[in-house]
Amino acid sequence: MHSISEGPNREDKGSTHLEEPEIDVKRATFEEAVEETGFGKFNLVLLLVLFFPCLSQVLETVNISYVLPIAQCDLGISLEDKGFIISVSFIGMVVSGFFWGVLSDSFGRKKVLVYGYFLNAFFAMIGAFATSKTMIIIAKFFGGLIISGPFSAAIAHTTEFHSKKYRSKVQFIRGMSISFSNLLLPLFAWAILPYQWDFSILEYNFHSWNVFLMVCATVPLLGGICYMFLPESPKYLMSQGKNTEAMEVFQKVYAVNTGKGKSTFTYKELIKETNVSQDTSFEQRSPLETIKNGIEQLKLILHKPYTSRMILACAASLLVTSSNNTFKLWLPQIFQSINDYQSNHNGTSTDLCTMLEDLQTPEEVVEEKIICSVNTNNMSVYTNSMIVATTRMVCCLICTYLIEWLGSKKLAITLPLLTAVFSAGLYFSRTPIEVLALSSLGSSIGSVADLVIMNITVEMFPTTLRTVAIALQLMTGRLGTLAGNITFPYLLNTGCAPPFAFVTILPFCCAILSFLFPNTENKPLL
Structure with missing residues (x-):
């Protein structure tokens, strides 16, 4: 027994080396x-x-x-x-x-x-x-x-x-x-x-x-x-x-x-x-392996139950983004048109449709020659744009808290519907203040609606497919923005009603389509 108890204390260097614990x-x-x-x-x-x-x-x-x-x-x-x-x-x-x-x-x-x-x-x-x-x-x-x-x-x-x-x-x-x-x-x-x-x-x-x-x-x-x-x-x-x-x-x-x-x-x-x-x-x-992995993820999305979810997410994103991004990118020019009208009519204003006629390239006749001129006394264009941006920030903050109370699906239905209402109201607006208020609310709520739909997409797909799903959704939204901005000036040339019908009908259809979204967990928007 004594020899066993003293075993660890023996001065056997070889044995000590073998039994030394690892760091x-x-x-x-x-x-x-x-x-x-x-x-x-x-x-x-x-x-x-x-x-x-x-x-x-x-x-x-x-x-x-x-x-x-x-x-x-x-x-x-x-x-x-x-x-x-x-x-x-x-x-x-x-x-x-x-x-x-x-x-x-x-x-x-x-x-x-x-x-x-x-x-x-x-x-x-x-x-x-x-x-x-x-x-x-x-x-x-x-x-x-x-x-x-x-x-x-x-x-x-x-x-x-x-x-x-x-x-x-x-x-x-x-x-x-x-x-x-x-x-x-x-x-x-x-x-x-x-x-x-x-x-x-x-x-x-x-x-x-x-x-x-x-x-x-x-x-x-x-x-x-x-x-x-x-x-x-x-x-x-x-x-x-x-x-x-x-x-x-x-x-x-x-x-x-x-x-x-x-x-x-x-x-x-x-x-x-x-x-x-x-x-x-x-x-x-490697880059080739990355491409192959992306293709494999695309193949998975093309199978049940992910195909229908992807189509739904892309369709909703296409509708709300086509309308909202088109209107948002044309807003500075709409504000410029209002400013030009007021400048040419001693500060008076009329209905928006009449004021939008100045969106065409501004020309005036000087000594029997047609001269292109630009009105640079346009401080209202920039102040109005800053008001819209501020409204967008406030709406984003408010909806970040609302999503915890109402949930993503209810917001995905409500927000595009409100966007459609405010966009339609622009057609009937008669003062610059009305235009500013309706455009601020419509553009801001539409931007948040796009975030809500993105949030739902994240929840509809497993982790391994989320990157590809979001990429497809973003690509669809950009295609919608591209198509909307090319179409918008042609609609303006056909009359006042068509461009406002465009930015009204699309978010309304998105609201209807959003009824098909599944109920998802309430997660932060941003």
């Missing part, structure tokens, strides 16, 4: 590691930088709506041209959507962000130097082709630095950044476009709208520069089997957030996510 190394999953980094200075910087992608997205798709009323004489733009120029960015987005997803999954979020925003700034600057509508069209097409990739990568990049506790808040901040960007854009326009600048640099003639587009081009440039100094997403690094690099990122974030040394980070190694996760997004894939 206890704490290994963590992604969720454990990102939770350990906490929330601090690094996360705040990340959320501040996210504002650049949000503002860049808004500038790329909406800024041309403020430029066209001012640049129409310089570039010889007709009413039909305006519809195509407004929509050409969305053509680029539809063409490039799947392509950017493959690049982001294969080469990383950071590369897509940096190179993507630099390229977007380049084409935005080409638009600023435009001397013809053809140059504007080319610049906006390539801008749209590029912008959706880095924007999606920015959302993924920011989310992947936050634990589950903060991810819903990240989406809320993203939504508020988009809303604030819509408020900031008319402020930019107000500060620059009313000035009648006319000067030359290197044989290029510049006007206020050229300067405005130059200022817009600096936003994606600043965004690309900011992301150069931020680390790659640790989740992406782990998906590529680069656990050592991912650990270094976690330690740096932890040190910035807590003020402690990197060596005090609780975990020393990371578990290979491919061994512990059933989510295929974690698997290391």
